[in-house]
Amino acid sequence: MLSQWWRRSPPLLEAMISCLRTRIAVLLSVLVLGCVKVYQPVSGLSQPVVVDPRLANFQDVRLAVYCPPGDLVNAVEARALCRKVGILFENQGAQVTTYTTDRRVGDNSLGDELRDDSADASIEAPPIDLSLELRGREVQAGNDHLSWVLFIATFTLVPGVTEFTFAQDVVVRDANGFLLASDSMQGRIVRYAGAGTFVTNKILDLIWRDEEDHIIGDKPHSELSADFYGQLSQLTFNAKMRWQVLQEASSAARAE
Amino acid sequence: MEWVILVSLALASLVFVTDPAPGPIRLKAQARNMDCEHISAQEAHQRYPGIIAAAKPRGDYVERRAMVCKERLMRPGLRVPQDDAILSRLEDRAAELVGVAMRPDLADRTWLVEAHYPSGPVSAKIAFATKNALVLQGLAVSDRTPVLGVDDLDVITHMGPWRAYPAACRRYADTGGMGAGDALLAVVNLDPRETILHAGVCADGRWEWLQ
Numbered sequence: 001m002l003s004q005w006w007r008r009s010p011p012l013l014e015a016m017i018s019c020l021r022t023r024i025a026v027l028l029s030v031l032v033l034g035c036v037k038v039y040q041p042v043s044g045l046s047q048p049v050v051v052d053p054r055l056a057n058f059q060d061v062r063l064a065v066y067c068p069p070g071d072l073v074n075a076v077e078a079r080a081l082c083r084k085v086g087i088l089f090e091n092q093g094a095q096v097t098t099y100t101t102d103r104r105v106g107d108n109s110l111g112d113e114l115r116d117d118s119a120d121a122s123i124e125a126p127p128i129d130l131s132l133e134l135r136g137r138e139v140q141a142g143n144d145h146l147s148w149v150l151f152i153a154t155f156t157l158v159p160g161v162t163e164f165t166f167a168q169d170v171v172v173r174d175a176n177g178f179l180l181a182s183d184s185m186q187g188r189i190v191r192y193a194g195a196g197t198f199v200t201n202k203i204l205d206l207i208w209r210d211e212e213d214h215i216i217g218d219k220p221h222s223e224l225s226a227d228f229y230g231q232l233s234q235l236t237f238n239a240k241m242r243w244q245v246l247q248e249a250s251s252a253a254r255a256e
Numbered sequence: 257m258e259w260v261i262l263v264s265l266a267l268a269s270l271v272f273v274t275d276p277a278p279g280p281i282r283l284k285a286q287a288r289n290m291d292c293e294h295i296s297a298q299e300a301h302q303r304y305p306g307i308i309a310a311a312k313p314r315g316d317y318v319e320r321r322a323m324v325c326k327e328r329l330m331r332p333g334l335r336v337p338q339d340d341a342i343l344s345r346l347e348d349r350a351a352e353l354v355g356v357a358m359r360p361d362l363a364d365r366t367w368l369v370e371a372h373y374p375s376g377p378v379s380a381k382i383a384f385a386t387k388n389a390l391v392l393q394g395l396a397v398s399d400r401t402p403v404l405g406v407d408d409l410d411v412i413t414h415m416g417p418w419r420a421y422p423a424a425c426r427r428y429a430d431t432g433g434m435g436a437g438d439a440l441l442a443v444v445n446l447d448p449r450e451t452i453l454h455a456g457v458c459a460d461g462r463w464e465w466l467q
Contacts, residue, residue, distance in 0.1 A: 040277040042323075046288040048337035048344075051449045140294050145318060161275075165294060186292075190277045200280050213283050223284075238452045242467055245446070245454050248418050249465035 034156065034198035037191050039220035041227055042165060044185035049230040051237045056093035061240060063094040064131040068102035072136035072166060075100060081134065088229050089132075089236070097126055130180070130243060131173050132236060139165040139186060151194055159194035170232060172239035178246070181239035185231055187224055276325045289332055292325040300324065339378050341451035350385040350443075353455040354393055356466045357441050362459055365439035366396045373445045373453075382453065386443050402433035402440065417446055421456055422463035429461030436460065 051057055067082035069075045082098040089096050144161040151160035165188040172181045192198075198216070205214045276292055278284045300308040300322035308322055330340065342349075367390050371382035390397045404412065408427045412420050421442065428434040440458040455466045 038278045040287050040292075042292045042294075048341040048451065050338045050341065050451055057449065140321060142319075142321070163277075188277065188292075190275065192279075197280075204280060209283070213278075213285070215278060215284075234451060238450050241447055241450045241452065241454070245465050245467060252422070252463075252465070 034195045035191060035193050036159075036197050036201055036215060037189060037220050038215055039223050040188040040190065042186035042188050044183055045187050045224075045227040045231055047231060047234075049234045051234050053088065053092060053229060053233045057233065057237050058089055058092045058094035058240060061094045062127060062129045063089050063096050063236075064125070064128040065089070065096060065098045066102075066131060066133045067098070067100050068133075068135065069100065070135060070137065072138055085132070085134065085229075085232065088233065092233065097128065128175050130236070130239060131175070132232075133169075133171045133173075135169045135171075137167050137169065139167050141165070154196075156194040157196045159192040159197040161190065161192055163188060163190045168228065170235055172236055174243050174246070180242045180246075181235050183231070183235050185228065187227070189220060189224075276323060285332065289328050290325040291328065292323050295322050295324055297322060336375070338448065338451060339375060342373070342378065342445070342453065343381065346382065346385045347389075349453055350382070350389040351392070353443060353453065353466070354386065354389040354441070357455060357457050358393060358395075359457075362439045362457070363395070364437075365459065366398050366437055368398055368400055368402060368434070368438055368440045370401065370440060370442045371444075372442065374448060382443050386441060390441070398438075402428045402438075404428070404433065405431065417444070421458075421465075425458035425463035426461050428458060434458065 065082055065085050067073075067078040067085065069078040073081060078100045082100055086096040086098045141164045142162070144163075147158065148160040150158040165186060167184050167186045169184045170182065171179065173179055201215045205216050209215070276282070276287060276290060278287045295303075297308065297311055297316070297320035301310045303324070311320070328344070330344075334340075335343070367387075369383050369386045369390070371379045371386065373379040373382055387397045387399075404424060404427055408424075408431070412424050412427070415423060421444075425440070428440065434440060438459070442456050442458065444454045444456065446454055457464050457466060
């Protein structure tokens, strides 16, 4: 009986196999694509920003930018960060010198060879008005183990979740080392792996969310950069204003 | 059949809806309107005993941490960004400025407060918060505001801030707007691009910038 059915229904079996193949291919392709990465400003990164980074907010201010390598960024990444931050302030009229050394401890092993603007270390550093120090650190990184168990058990219907929270400590001082402004900005990157979360967000992007609320795509890094550079410009501008007030106060005191 | 699979996938992902990050039911604007902090499970249990369970006596099987998020009082865009930045930290900022302004030789004075900010209503709030901070320090505070004549104002308003405030302070003393028992704390916004406030003290006709 069974052999008769087998002989009589090869087209049905082929159709089933073909259908199964299609579904596996669809699921695999979704799996490959199915990683959703979102950025969440935890604290300090979504404060109101008034200063417009396209204007000359730091005209003729001599700014030293320090980006020492640390736990979060290696020497190459620190150099890239310093270069980008330098461009940010140069576009606003500042005269920028960037260093990937650790100004705090003066440890040559922390990237002294990567001084950007002065190839010869014996050359004296140019005079500065303000110094900006950027130090990144990891606050928390984790895998939600239960979510990964469910991820496998449900064939990726339930997303596997990994998250990473970082802090960027920013300190602005004057040429004498006087603290003018400081802040610690925290952000979080959450990765959801799995077809379920990918499809859900894709559908919601298509039918419900506005363009600026879309989640699928390479937006987390650009959103983080926009927040970070905006906050950095605002904090440094506030520091510049405080520096000017203190300069005025000290010159008045000298005059008396 | 494909639609059933897609809907199942969509529903399954809603298991993780409590995360404060943007996701299926939380828009990016909503996530941006929260201030969050990472705390340990033990601290979370102390703060929210009914929500976060205490660690088991022999420890948990997995490391637990909590992220506590508080939604901001005002939704984004409701206030002008500069006003929002100033007002959201006004109490702390006023207390900080008063702390800097307190000097032993001015402890017995009656304090007057002026706030100079582009927006009138925000300026009034700044003055009120500053007076509150002074009162909390046990200082005598008056609602009186020293006034200048029209001629003085005409001259002073054409000066830059570095010259205007010392000049106004001198005129307050010369014209009797401020007496020997008065001290003035001025809270100033010097540039529309900044989100901080500066302060200066006027006493006995002498002006001093604080920060």
